Amino acid sequence: MQLMRAESSRSRLKSLLLVVAALVVATPASAGVLPEDRADVLFHSYDGGGVTIQGPSLLMRKQFAGKFSASANYYVDKVSSASIDVVTTASPYEEERTQYSVGLDYLHDRWTMSMGLTQSEENDYTAETFSFGISQDLFGDLTTVSLGYSLGDDTVARRGDPLFADVVERQQYRVGLSQILTKKLLLGLSFETITDEGFLNNPYRSVRYVDTTTPQGYSYQPEVYPRTRTSDAGALRLRYYLPYRAAIHGEYRSYHDTWDIKADTYELGYTHPLDGGWIIEAKLRFYSQNNADFYSDLFPYVNAQNFLARDKELSAFASQTLRLGMTYDILRGGWHFVDKGSVSVFYDRIAFQYDDFRDLTGSGAVPGQEPLYSFEANVFQFFVSFWF
């Protein structure tokens, strides 16, 4: 089995290298461009379901030597959690995750090569990811084709258990296409396959099973997940410039994986600039998924099957997001080495409704007949951007 997986990975990598080679030798049509020189300082806040996550994200990108663009990102999640899982089976906790990323783009004629490193650390989880990508403009810049590969190595620990340590290896394969269809219409296509191998569940989470010997009628045992997961996702995006200065966009993403989760995502948005340097935008997003084949809110007895999950992210649920956003241009005349700047505020309200994950915080209900869980989250972003 291990050999088959290794063979499959090698085969995918070989396919990717073949495609990269084909792109490099193809005759290009015009020159590409590097990303803009830019710095962003963002503050983010998530509050919902008993979980609060806040922190900064700093992103800087700068060109040099005419052919290179370097980027660096510092990101923090400061978590305070009393989520439904935590209040029913554990104690509220606080933790911090810090992530550092660096990247380098190299432009040569019509193709751009990118690589990046990301390191993420928290007290019980570390993750390191290396990414490589290549893109090429074709057909007089009407088409951009991109390919990418990422390799991630994670280390999982468990607080209070120095003997527990495990790993996850993650590989991502991406193909993208950006296409100018008309003078006002853009198309984007993305496909991504992700393979995970290792310890994939949360080491603190439990499943519950019927136990008539206890007063509440159920007991808990630790989750057990498969050690492999492969997922495929494909997305189509369209962006259209309206007869006046404004844009609408739509998106559909289809997803399925080897845990038998299937999901659909739909998005529709509107962006409208106003006089005086303002841009306002609104977006609706609808998401739905079915449950993983080894998920159950209440198993019939202990060790009911070889794999067990009661993670609400693996249950059947739907969510709806409403986004409102506003951007205001500042420093329009420039200031010292800064060409221009902007201040942005985005607010997302996300409502989640679970179809087979029950709220156990009440008392007196018959096991399996507790009310279904739902919650709403408020997500704020405030950021300042400078171009130079």
Next chain:
Amino acid sequence: MRARSKTLTLCLMLSALLAGCSVEPWVKPYERDNLADPIMSFDRDPVSTAYIHHVYEAREGARGATGSAGGGCGCN
């Protein structure tokens, strides 16, 4: 899975080799002023896009095809 990889490879190689043909752009460079407007960007603010993808990835079973490279999420 292997058959799918081969199909993908063939399709992309064909696309790449087609670049060798001379294709007349049906939207000329001087006709792209609307498309160049920042409001037409698929990713106008990368720092914000990366954050909101992270929010969704941590709370949904689905992942990938967001148009960005992603990274170690530590989301489990």
